[in-house]
Structures are given as structure tokens and as C-alpha cells.
Amino acid sequence: MNDPRVAELLEFVRIPSVSAQSEHAGDMERCADWLVSKLLRMGLDVRKEKTPGNPVVLGKTARDPAKKTVLIYGHYDVQPPEPLELWTTPPFDPEIRDGRVYGRGASDNKGQILAHILGVEEALSEGPLPVNVIFLIEGEEEVGSAHLAEFMEKHRAELACDAIAISDTGMAAEGHPTLSYALRGIAAMEVRVYGPSHDLHSGIYGGAVANPATAAARLIASLHDSTGRVAIDGFYDAVQPMQDWERIAATESPLSDAAIAEQAGVTELFGESGYSAVERIGARPTAEINGIGSGYQGEGSKTVLPAEATFKITFRLVANQKPETILALARQHFEKLCPPGIRLEIMDGHGGEPFFLNPRGSQGAAACRALESVFGKKPALTREGGSIPILADFEKILGHTALLLALASPDCRAHSPNENFPVENFLTGIRLNKALLRELAG
Ligand code: BES
Numbered sequence: 001m002n003d004p005r006v007a008e009l010l011e012f013v014r015i016p017s018v019s020a021q022s023e024h025a026g027d028m029e030r031c032a033d034w035l036v037s038k039l040l041r042m043g044l045d046v047r048k049e050k051t052p053g054n055p056v057v058l059g060k061t062a063r064d065p066a067k068k069t070v071l072i073y074g075h076y077d078v079q080p081p082e083p084l085e086l087w088t089t090p091p092f093d094p095e096i097r098d099g100r101v102y103g104r105g106a107s108d109n110k111g112q113i114l115a116h117i118l119g120v121e122e123a124l125s126e127g128p129l130p131v132n133v134i135f136l137i138e139g140e141e142e143v144g145s146a147h148l149a150e151f152m153e154k155h156r157a158e159l160a161c162d163a164i165a166i167s168d169t170g171m172a173a174e175g176h177p178t179l180s181y182a183l184r185g186i187a188a189m190e191v192r193v194y195g196p197s198h199d200l201h202s203g204i205y206g207g208a209v210a211n212p213a214t215a216a217a218r219l220i221a222s223l224h225d226s227t228g229r230v231a232i233d234g235f236y237d238a239v240q241p242m243q244d245w246e247r248i249a250a251t252e253s254p255l256s257d258a259a260i261a262e263q264a265g266v267t268e269l270f271g272e273s274g275y276s277a278v279e280r281i282g283a284r285p286t287a288e289i290n291g292i293g294s295g296y297q298g299e300g301s302k303t304v305l306p307a308e309a310t311f312k313i314t315f316r317l318v319a320n321q322k323p324e325t326i327l328a329l330a331r332q333h334f335e336k337l338c339p340p341g342i343r344l345e346i347m348d349g350h351g352g353e354p355f356f357l358n359p360r361g362s363q364g365a366a367a368c369r370a371l372e373s374v375f376g377k378k379p380a381l382t383r384e385g386g387s388i389p390i391l392a393d394f395e396k397i398l399g400h401t402a403l404l405l406a407l408a409s410p411d412c413r414a415h416s417p418n419e420n421f422p423v424e425n426f427l428t429g430i431r432l433n434k435a436l437l438r439e440l441a442g
């Protein structure tokens with residue numbers, strides 16, 4: 001493949017911009033610099049702005065006051081690539097196989113944001129843009145976007161716009177145009193479970209001292225009932241039920257339960273009864289354990305009663321659940337169940353509110369027209385399970401609900417080994433950007 005556009009994507013993916021791992025601090029700067037020089041070469045007015053975390057890249061086309069302004073958001077940070085041994089080719093040495101670019105960040109979000117950048121580049125080479133464009137590209141989305149809201153407050157006037165466009169979600173089916181009109185919110189928590197002052201011989205003390213690993217397992221198990229519903233008191237109190245048209249849209253989703261099971265590599269799906277898998281993922285809140293650690297994990301056996309255990313949870317939220325409320329309810333739940341001889345330390349993590357766009361509004365309709373014109377099919381309207389924490393702040397600070405035009409393949413393996421992005425989606429994304437700018441100009 002010697003398309004220079006694809007070569008640029010490979011170059012972008014080659015930078016290991018892992019925001020969760022401090023050893024990559026230099027790579028975060030390098031990745032922001034890569035974007036700065038790309039946008040500079042396109043003739044944009046570009047700045048790399050410091051934040052207390054990773055830098056934000058801001059790029060603007062020359063502002064014509066007679067034209068509308070579209071802000072395009074994306075992120076250059078990626079998730080940790082581990083476990084490395086499960087990658088067919090190294091995560092930061094991208095390769096094209098079967099028409100897909102394989103590498104960490106290929107679809108989440110480097111391929112998708114680069115499609116927008118290259119769309120603007122092509123449009124600029126064809127003549128004046130139909131709108132003014134602002135690129136806002138951050139380096140902390142995968143760790144909760146902790147510093148972006150403050151940045152937006154500070155630069156509110158400069159970021160003023162008429163619409164916000166994002167491609168950071170998944171298509172309902174391969175090649176099927178998709179407008180993601182709802183995303184779940186998120187609330188993260190880490191629980192440390194302490195017992196004895198040091199690891200003990202499990203024969204000398206076992207039976208007389210509470211085991212933190214057992215306590216952690218009981219706390220984790222207490223999160224759900226046997227039907228998959230979250231068993232924290234008050235967890236569902238604020239949940240808005242799906243509207244009738246949404247349940248109909250969900251039945252029309254090109255994504256079947258069987259396809260979801262196949263992508264996930266399971267023979268049977270599991271979840272809250274009364275809802276299809278598409279509904280469970282998009283419209284119902286959850287509690288997921290993301291990591292557990294305790295005791296001896298090495299080869300062979302070791303008779304130890306560990307001094308501590310830890311587990312990490314994220315709750316996915318739907319309208320109108322609030323991250324702070326859910327974290328407070330979870331804390332009460334764990335404290336109430338904490339057994340004697342065990343001490344808990346509970347740390348609240350990042351949070352983001354659920355997102356909802358009325359797809360029938362004028363901007364939703366413009367996005368749908370752009371999708372239909374490029375893909376030649378009516379777009380699917382989907383509710384997605386993933387989260388983009390800054391979306392609520394876009395509404396509060398910039399006054400617009402974002403348009404989420406999905407470009408990732410349903411089988412993109414975001415956050416997993418062998419993440420990939422079809423070259424076709426990348427090239428279609430470039431055309432989609434141009435169509436979208438035209439539609440939003442009207
Ligand atoms: N691109 C995803 C969000 C996404 C994925 C939305 C799939 C819809 C479908 C984004 O990069 C992401 O992974 N967000 C994190 C946010 C978290 C770390 C605060 C997520 O959802 O886990």
C-alpha cells in the first residue's frame with residue numbers, strides 16, 4: 001500500500017502515546033508535536049498548549065466571520081497495549097494485513113481523527129472551505145479527560161463554534177453508516193482491601209484471620225444479582241427508561257446478538273433480562289470489574305494468606321445517572337458489607353456523564369445526510385456502550401451537542417490486542433469529513 005495518506009497513519013500509530021503509563025510522558029509530547037507539524041503543513045494556525053497533564057493540540061483554519069465554525073474533537077492518546085504476547089505484530093510497529101491497519105490506536109482514535117484532518121487537507125487543496133474548522137485534539141481521553149474542561153473554560157471564546165463533530169465510536173456493522181446518538185457515562189473506583197499487617201503463612205494463621213482476597217471476592221460478587229442486575233441500593237433510581245422509538249431502532253440495528261457474541265469470542269451472551277444485547281450495551285447501566293489483584297500469582301503454589309487485595313471497577317451510566325451519586329452509593333454498599341478484620345480504602349476515579357443527541361434535530365439530520373451521501377445507505381442510529389467523558393462539558397461550555405459519526409469497524413478490537421482499522425474506513429472517513437463540512441455549512 002503506497003498511499004501517502006496510509007503512510008501518515010502508520011507514522012502516527014508508531015508513536016506509543018500511552019496516557020496511562022508515565023514512562024510514555026516523552027511520547028505524549030512527541031505525538032502532540034507530530035500533530036502540530038501536520039496541521040502546520042496544512043497552513044492552519046496551530047498551538048500545542050500545556051495543561052497540568054498532557055498537552056492539547058489546537059489548530060484553526062483562517063476564520064471567515066461569514067461562515068459557520070465546526071469544532072472537530074479527537075484524542076491522540078491510546079490505551080496500554082498489554083498483554084503484548086497476544087499481538088500478532090507489535091502494537092507500535094503497525095502493519096497492514098487484509099486491508100486493515102493493525103496497531104494500538106489505529107481506530108481509537110488515531111485513524112478516525114486523522115481521517116478528519118486529511119479530509120480538511122483535501123478540501124483545502126480543492127478551494128476555500130465551506131466552514132471554519134477548529135481541531136481540538138487532547139492527550140488524556142483514555143484516562144478520563146481530567147484537564148480538558150478547564151482548558152475549554154479558559155479558551156471558551158476561541159473555541160466558540162456552531163457544531164461539534166467527532167469520530168471515536170464504532171459502526172453498527174461493517175460498511176454501515178452510523179450516527180451514535182447516545183453514549184454511556186462512566187464512573188471509576190479502586191478498592192483496596194487490607195487485612196493482616198504482612199503476608200502470613202496460611203497454615204499457621206488461616207482460619208483465624210480474615211483473608212483480604214476472600215473479602216474482595218465477596219465484595220465483588222455482591223455487585224450483581226444472579227440475573228446480572230446491579231445490586232447496589234438506589235443504583236437504578238435515576239435511570240430513564242428507553243423511549244418507544246429507541247426500542248424500535250434497537251430492533252432494527254444491523255448488529256445482531258450472534259454478531260456481538262462472535263466479536264466477543266463467547267458462545268453465549270449474558271446480561272440483564274428483558275433487554276437485547278444491543279440494549280444492554282447501549283441503554284442499561286453496568287458495573288464491571290476491570291482488574292483484581294491479590295496473593296501469589298507466580299508459578300506453582302505458595303501457601304500464603306495475603307495482606308491485601310485490590311480491585312478496580314468502572315460503572316457505565318445512562319441518563320440521568322450522575323457519576324458522583326453512583327460512586328457514593330457504591331462506597332456505602334462496600335462499607336456496609338465490609339467484614340470484621342478487614343479495612344477498606346476506597347478511591348474515586350474519573351467520571352463522565354452519559355450523552356444523548358436527538359438524532360432528528362437539525363444537526364443530527366445534517367450528519368445523517370452526510371453519512372448517507374458517502375455510504376449510499378441510510379445511517380443506523382445507535383446507542384453505544386463506551387464513553388467519551390468530555391461530551392457533557394461540550395454542552396455546558398460550548399453549548400453544542402456533539403455529532404458522533406462512527407468510523408471504527410464493529411470488530412476493531414479497541415483496547416484489546418490486535419486493534420485494527422480498515423483502510424477503507426479511513427479513506428471513506430476522509431470523504432465523510434468533506435461531506436459533513438458541506439452539510440454543516442448550510
Ligand atoms: N473511543 C472510545 C469510546 C467509545 C468506544 C465509544 C466504543 C463508543 C464505542 C474512547 O476512546 C474510550 O475508550 N473511552 C473510554 C473512556 C474512559 C477511559 C474514561 C471508555 O469508554 O472506556
Ligand code: ZN
Nearest residue numbers: 079108142414
Ligand atoms: Zn478508547
